[in-house]
Amino acid sequence: MAEPPARPDPDALLALARQEGRGRLKVFLGAAPGVGKTMEMLAEARRRLAGGTDVVVGIVETHGRAETMAAASGLPALPRARIPYRGQVLEEFDLDAALARRPGILLLDELAHSNAPGSRHPKRWQDVQELRDAGIEVWTTMNVQHLESLSEAVARITGVRVAETVPDRVLAEADAVELIDIPPAELIERMRQGRIYRPDQASRALRGFFREGNLAALREMALRRVADRVDADVTGYMRANAIAGPWPAGDRVMALVGADAAAETVVREARRIADALKAPLVALHVEQPSAAPGSDPGPALRLAERLGAATETVVAADLPAAILREARSRNVTHLVIGRGRPGWWRRMTGRTLSALLLRQATAFTLHLVPDPVAGPPRPPAEERRLAPWAGWAATPALVAAATSIGLAADGVVPEGALGMVYLVPIVAAAVGFGALQGGLAAALSFLAWNYLFLPPRYTLAIAGPQDVVGVVVFALVALLLAGTTGGLGRSVRAAQARLLGLRRLVEFSRRLGAPGDKGDLVQAIAEEASHITGWPACVLLLLPPLPGESTPEPVLRASMPLEAEPDEASMAAARWAAANRRGAGRGTDTLPAAAWQFRPMRTARGLTGLVGLRPPDGAVLEGEADRALDALLDQAAIALERAELMEERARGEARAETEALRAALLTSLGHDLRTPLTSIRGAIATLRTSGAALSEATRADLLATAEEETQRLSRWIANILDIARIENGQIEPRRETVDLAEAVETAAARAARAHGREIVLEPGTRPLAPRLDPALLDQVLANLLDNALKFSAPDGHVGARIGREGTALVIAIEDDGPGIPGEDLHRVFDPFFRATRTDRVAAGSGLGLAICRGLVQAMGGRIAAESPTLPDGRGTRIVLRFPAA
Structure with missing residues (x-):
């Protein structure tokens, strides 16, 4: 319809x-x-x-x-x-x-x-x-x-x-x-x-x-x-606009509240899903006029209201259609329903609500909530094992069932053809239980066929040559089927066990390769070892041997269950296994009295750890489980070795970075301290040895050199102290209104006198008066102007301008020097970093721009470097931006 x-x-x-x-x-x-x-x-x-x-x-x-x-x-x-x-x-x-x-x-x-x-x-x-x-x-x-x-x-x-x-x-x-x-x-x-x-x-x-x-x-x-x-x-x-939903613009969750005991569970689960998605929740109850009277949905709807959900009740004969209509009208994206306990006929015909919604609600995400009153889940198929006597009891029952069919067909089917009926229980017993049960089925089938259907009936005698040939052929076919199908059954079960073990190893390999620390890795190894064997398991890693000893000490790092822990006698077996790189403990030739068995995890580089197992009395690990455990140990050893290598690499990178920083600091200290100290020492030595013979002008020049180098040394030490204060967050700006034009003019005049160069000032819009710290701003401008003059040619251009960009006040200082390479542009504000300028590394300590960045950020501003600024690939521009007052 x-x-x-x-x-x-x-x-x-x-x-x-x-x-x-x-x-x-x-x-x-x-x-x-x-x-x-x-x-x-x-x-x-x-x-x-x-x-x-x-x-x-x-x-x-x-x-x-x-x-x-x-x-x-x-x-x-x-x-x-x-x-x-x-x-x-x-x-x-x-x-x-x-x-x-x-x-x-x-x-x-x-x-x-x-x-x-x-x-x-x-x-x-x-x-x-x-x-x-x-x-x-x-x-x-x-x-x-x-x-x-x-x-x-x-x-x-x-x-x-x-x-x-x-x-x-x-x-x-x-x-x-x-x-x-x-x-x-x-x-x-x-x-x-x-x-x-x-x-x-x-x-x-x-x-x-x-x-x-x-x-x-x-x-x-x-x-x-x-x-x-x-x-x-x-x-x-x-x-x-009558648009059928849902539109996936945002998540919305709808809980389908029935009149059963699971309704409140559905509401709580829907609330949890909605909270996880940060989405609104709607609780819907559909009343069906033809439905038999059931429980009252009122408590579940009231619970939904207390949990902050919008509630709605509608009356409709077609339950799935009403649910989908309401979901589309409310632009719902997630439907939460209870699994329920429908009748066997609905389950057989696929008419349960969950099955109908699964087919029809293709635009929605469907969540099924387990029935809270259901019993415990059935164990997985691979964990169910039949009792040994079950096959011997089921085999006669299969033969009896085949006999019943033969009796029903007697008189309609020739007695020779009735023997074919007995091939079914033979194959079934051999495949399901093994070759011995198949042989028993073959013997019982032959006796029943001969006694009940071959003439003379109700005796085990054989009347003629034709019957003899039939009996012999039947016996041979039955025994052949019992042997081959029994072996086939064993092969299928073994293949299934190997496939299951292989699947688990693949999943475990994926888990070992997932990101995580070493603690997560060893816990995963313990859990997987316990799952394969069904016994308590633990993982022991090795500490380096103490001074004067040669044996590493195994230390417990993970266990499954958490309370599983080897006793002192078992730890003696663990120490022996670690020292000899061989298995020890229960079930081995070494210290078999210990309660735990320890197996080594080995790689080409050596031993990475031990896996401990606590088997029950008399239990032995055999077959596929033993091979799966060996494969686990190999994979776990490789994963642990990889984790150790990654840790060593991280430590190496940290050491290399520390060494590079130390080398940069020592190089800078050596150069920036040695140069002024050499000049000062030379000037003082000359004045001491030849002071009387020198002219007044020469003595004045030597004193001026010593004074200039002393000031340079003081500035460098001040830079070191400034960068330490910035890194420790000790800069507290004292804010007051600052005239940017006046501040730039003052700093430019001072830098021009010091270098004997001209600095071009571009006129800016007045007034530009943010609230900044005048002393910190002056220090920033002095550093930037000094850099611009230092890295441009003696007759080069150095300029400064101020202006406004939107709500920000801007100071730009630029030069026509060699510029900063693109790969160094984002690092020029790092401490002790010195950019490569064309064919040489920039002179200086590498602290000036780092100090500028720290001081600018302390005043609430930003600093950036731009290069090149000229068509020929030269030039650098340093831009300061401060919020306007």
């Missing part, structure tokens, strides 16, 4: 009809104050105003922020209503003026604001409702902590209870919600810069509400609320 055509959901159409004639509402939602909601609303309003839309500011709360005041300036605004209250006049939004003006878009800041007493409505969101009813489009802002349903959660997280709240339905009825989001670290930096509150308020806020953990939690709330809103929009669109 064809399904009826899809029709739009009446509730969705009704919701759209309610929006007709009402003004639109757009909410700019943020996680906390200062994220930029008002700025984004004003920026969008300016764009719409430039496009010809009638945009009017109803009220914007600037809180004294210069940026907000600048953004609001130039936009048409309504005059504020003046309301007298307790001897003072309060300014509020003028609702009547807005209704009379009827702009195309009205901007109303802070939706959760409480109006002054005497206003028409106590809350601003109520003003918005009236404006929308009048057909006016409203844009507004709010923070997520002002939602009424989140006030308690916000109070628990932040310790601050929000007094002004907005009902959740206001946000739910909004036509558009735009999330304004920035990372918590950036928001905290804005607070420290004084861009949100005054300095005294900012310090209190940073110690309370504006802690990074609080902001991260509020940010998650905002993201989740907007995600829920988007999900609701998608679902509403699908319902209104």
